[in-house]
Amino acid sequence: MSTSSRSTTRRSLTAAGAAVALALTLAACGSSGDSSSMPGMDHGAKSSASSSPSASQAMGDMRGMDHMAVGNGLSDTKDGYRLTSKDATLPSGKQAAYQFTVAGPDGKPVTDFALDQTKRMHFYAIRSDLTGFQHLHPTMAADGIWSADLASLTPGSWRMFASFTPAGGPGKGKDFVLSRTLIAPGNATKTPLPAPAGSTQVDGYTITVKGESMVGMAHPLTVSVAKDGKPVTDLQPYLNTYAHLTAFHEGDATFAHLHPTTEVTGDHGGPDLNFHAELPTSGNWRLFLQFQTGGTLHTAALTLRVG
Known part of the structure; x- marks a missing residue:
């Protein structure tokens, strides 16, 4: 291969790499709920x-x-x-x-x-x-x-x-x-973090999380809400979204805030909420999902493993 051809090839590879990086950045930027089953939550x-x-x-x-x-x-x-x-x-x-x-x-x-x-x-x-x-x-x-x-x-x-x-x-x-x-102050007792799971329950609602998260990369994450085995379609807007999702890393409590991309169209959100998840560190993350129905705010917690 001539020097000119190698130079052209390198420029093409560099441009392609930049395009991929830009696409990932745009995906991350496009990403964007008082009850609890846990003490202190x-x-x-x-x-x-x-x-x-x-x-x-x-x-x-x-x-x-x-x-x-x-x-x-x-x-x-x-x-x-x-x-x-x-x-x-x-x-x-x-x-x-x-x-x-x-x-x-x-x-x-x-x-x-x-x-x-x-x-x-x-x-x-x-x-x-x-x-x-x-x-x-x-x-x-x-x-x-x-x-x-x-x-x-x-x-x-x-x-x-x-x-x-x-x-x-x-x-x-x-x-x-x-x-x-x-x-x-007081007698502090450490509680082991629940094992990673694809679903959890809070206040009679079943929350299911689907999607594979990879370190430092934006990936689709879908959260589904059901009750009594039926899809929930009466989620109310809360803080301009149908759900507020915060994540903390096990061990150091690194903070991450993820937002749903689902459009808000009144008091009939659900059952599926779409997120772009970009978590910077491998290991277990504790997700706290907050959503509102009938004027009541619910907080669900789930452990997500990021490889």
Whole structure:
């Protein structure tokens, strides 16, 4: 093969590789629910300050559907933004408020946040063994101090995640997930993570997950909802989607937030919800699926093995 032919071949292979990478990126970007069968797994429904958009704003704000979070959520700092809190411990066995602030690169509290799935702040509390889960929408005071009203915590180590998007400054438009750990005092007992399974049940509903997830690659994931053996078709919109899906990695609690691509068309969603799943690390991931029916929010948990 001549030098010119080899050069042409290399250029063709490079272009093809770039096209594949772009396709995977676009697939990931296109990806985008308080009851529980697990102790400590709850969802608070409080809205954040100044986060009650009109119906048109709520349905029009689809930022969270096509943005990937910055980092894996295991640090309290990223790109100059810092999650700070005076709460290193909170009492176990009763409700308690966790207060925190997001400081910007200038060291001042950030008070201007963009809407992400109708909320300016999504807050998650996850126990180190992934058996306790809470998803809240805290309130913010004028000075930038947020307050998340946590349900009862079981003794042990917990990680508090703050998911947000600055509306201004150098981080404008970026989706951040920062976290800090705290201790709930008491006799902590580690609970083994349930084995990977294709289905689980919550509140009489059967949740089935189909699809093969591969490390670092976007793959289709389908979640089906049934009750009494019949497909469910009355899912109600929740945070601009028919389901809210969060995943945490066993061992280090790496954070991942996946969104359904299924179009929202009123109070008759289901039974199938489609996702693009892109999980960065191999091993077991604990998935928390939240969906709403009849004005009640349900939270289902399932372990997914990623090879």
